Amino acid sequence: MLDFEYTVMRSSRRSLGITVRDGRVIVRVPMRFSNESLCRFLGEHSDWIQKKLAEQEQSRQRFASVKEYRTVLICGTEKKLLLGAAKNSESTDTVCLKEIAYLRKWLEKNYSSCIEEDVYRLGKKIGVMPEDLQVRDFKAKWGSCDSRGLIKINWRILFLRPPLREYILVHELCHLKFLNHSADFWAEVEQFCPSYRKLRKELKDMAFLTELYR
Ligand SMILES: [Zn+2]
Numbered sequence: 001m002l003d004f005e006y007t008v009m010r011s012s013r014r015s016l017g018i019t020v021r022d023g024r025v026i027v028r029v030p031m032r033f034s035n036e037s038l039c040r041f042l043g044e045h046s047d048w049i050q051k052k053l054a055e056q057e058q059s060r061q062r063f064a065s066v067k068e069y070r071t072v073l074i075c076g077t078e079k080k081l082l083l084g085a086a087k088n089s090e091s092t093d094t095v096c097l098k099e100i101a102y103l104r105k106w107l108e109k110n111y112s113s114c115i116e117e118d119v120y121r122l123g124k125k126i127g128v129m130p131e132d133l134q135v136r137d138f139k140a141k142w143g144s145c146d147s148r149g150l151i152k153i154n155w156r157i158l159f160l161r162p163p164l165r166e167y168i169l170v171h172e173l174c175h176l177k178f179l180n181h182s183a184d185f186w187a188e189v190e191q192f193c194p195s196y197r198k199l200r201k202e203l204k205d206m207a208f209l210t211e212l213y214r
Contacts, residue, residue: 002042004053018045020052023060059205067212069100075111076161100213107158108135115153118169126192128176140210142168142203145175159209167199 006025010033017028029038042049065071065078072081072095085096088106097103112135123129131149138144138154145151151172157165170193178185189196 016041020049023056025049073159103213104155108155111158122169123173126173128173143172145172156209164199164203167193167196
């Protein structure tokens with residue numbers, strides 16, 4: 001007996017696949033795959049599925065208050081968010097804003113210098129420096145680097161704790177040496193950010209921040 005719900009998608013494929021996304025389990029199987037085999041297949045993977053579901057539920061709950069505008073993340077610190085304030089201000093545990101639309105302005109005014117400082121510091125370490133650095137808004141990525149040496153960084157990295165922010169900057173700076181995601185590129189990233197694998201995983205949980213406040 002399986003204690004989770006799942007959706008079965010049958011197609012002309014030959015292999016079996018399971019995905020767990022946003023708390024939903026989807027099983028992809030060949031057209032003529034029997035129900036008995038399906039149950040056995042799910043049973044064999046049920047530990048893995050349960051683990052994924054639990055992880056996703058945990059991260060959904062963990063950031064519920066951020067998503068509901070009750071709190072806001074600033075450089076990885078969760079602070080209380082008060083909207084409708086007479087003027088924008090911030091203390092150690094609360095951010096007061098006239099409206100949510102002021103959040104970007106507030107963060108850029110008070111924190112964007114740390115992006116420039118980090119890029120300069122990390123660039124010196126790696127031995128590269130961008131031609132230009134721009135702070136932008138992206139819907140689905142944290143940063144970009146092009147062949148002219150222009151690095152664009154999503155202003156939303158100011159929500160992230162410093163090690164995560166650093167990984168993003170190291171990633172884009174290493175693209176100044178390798179404009180691809182080759183093994184050489186990742187070796188370079190690892191040299192300057194040894195825990196990048198863990199950080200990349202953590203960053204996936206933070207992806208919702210690229211869509212928030214729109
Ligand atoms: Zn990249």
